[in-house]
Amino acid sequence: MPEIDLHTHSTASDGSYSPEELVTAAKNSGLSAIALTDHDTLNGLDRAARTALDVGIEFIPGCELTVTHGALRFHLVALWLPLNAVDIQNALDEIIRHRNERNHIIIGKLNDLGIGITYEDVLAKAGDGAVGRPHFAAALLEKGVVTSAQEAFDRYLGSTGKAYEPKKVLTAAHALDLLQRHGATPVLAHPYQIGLGKDELASLILELKEMGLDAIEAYYSEHSPSQTRSFLELAKRLDLGVSGGSDFHGPIKPDIKLGTGRGRLDIPYAVLEDLKKRRLNRGQPTETSPTVLF
Numbered sequence: 001m002p003e004i005d006l007h008t009h010s011t012a013s014d015g016s017y018s019p020e021e022l023v024t025a026a027k028n029s030g031l032s033a034i035a036l037t038d039h040d041t042l043n044g045l046d047r048a049a050r051t052a053l054d055v056g057i058e059f060i061p062g063c064e065l066t067v068t069h070g071a072l073r074f075h076l077v078a079l080w081l082p083l084n085a086v087d088i089q090n091a092l093d094e095i096i097r098h099r100n101e102r103n104h105i106i107i108g109k110l111n112d113l114g115i116g117i118t119y120e121d122v123l124a125k126a127g128d129g130a131v132g133r134p135h136f137a138a139a140l141l142e143k144g145v146v147t148s149a150q151e152a153f154d155r156y157l158g159s160t161g162k163a164y165e166p167k168k169v170l171t172a173a174h175a176l177d178l179l180q181r182h183g184a185t186p187v188l189a190h191p192y193q194i195g196l197g198k199d200e201l202a203s204l205i206l207e208l209k210e211m212g213l214d215a216i217e218a219y220y221s222e223h224s225p226s227q228t229r230s231f232l233e234l235a236k237r238l239d240l241g242v243s244g245g246s247d248f249h250g251p252i253k254p255d256i257k258l259g260t261g262r263g264r265l266d267i268p269y270a271v272l273e274d275l276k277k278r279r280l281n282r283g284q285p286t287e288t289s290p291t292v293l294f
């Protein structure tokens, strides 16, 4: 039985569950702690934190950021993110502005391909959350342009798709500096996705560590047991912490379950304890005080 899940999404970005539903589901599935890590937004965090207090589960506020580093593009998960830091909020506002510009470019590209989709169709799928490619996939599916979300990514939205448009993002150096200055714990998300060999990945991670990276997401839904073992070893060798999460999005990504991922994810509470120890060693708080959140 998994005990924690430190990578999840809600309707504040491209998940299907509201922050309240997500935290309640985490409690009901027997988890002791959950982090909410929506893409580029803090909007769901106070509602999730209130629900966590109500239902009695430990909550860690976070978010997920896409960053570039040279030719590479990958994701960071930030944990223990402060909600009242003006320059983090400003950076996120700027990212959301770029995201919206990019969404209109994608609409234009789809229209040029003869697909009659409007921004309103996509907005209808996003509700009041930050609009992202999964919402485009849902709209394309509803219009019958594709028969699955995966086909939408393969043919149109993914990095080799015909309507692909990268979003402008922070550099890893900028993001890590910002997160460290505000006392967050920056984690390299799903390292397998970077697609580097063992040695190249190790030297990238060492470089990122010098810029402020604190942990690697060794436990992840798409990691095989041997990948997990190898990321755990790498973290130990580089004196980095370890994190883990399912990347749960709800029914919009039906194969991934909260806590258990594809069925065999099993993240022990000790993972969270070790991350907290690293924070305590640096004099950083490990409790998310309600006064910080509300």
Ligand code: AMP
Pocket: 014, 039, 131, 132, 133, 134, 149, 150, 153, 154, 158, 159, 167
């Ligand atoms: P965005 O933030 O708009 O770039 O969208 C990111 C979301 O799209 C994440 O939830 C990803 O899991 C999802 N995504 C990105 N690439 C793919 C892909 N090739 N197939 C399926 N989902 C993807």
Ligand code: ZN
Pocket: 009, 013, 014, 015, 039, 249
């Ligand atoms: Zn997502």
Ligand code: FE
Pocket: 064, 075, 189, 190
């Ligand atoms: Fe990600």
Ligand code: FE
Pocket: 007, 008, 009, 064, 247
């Ligand atoms: Fe994610």
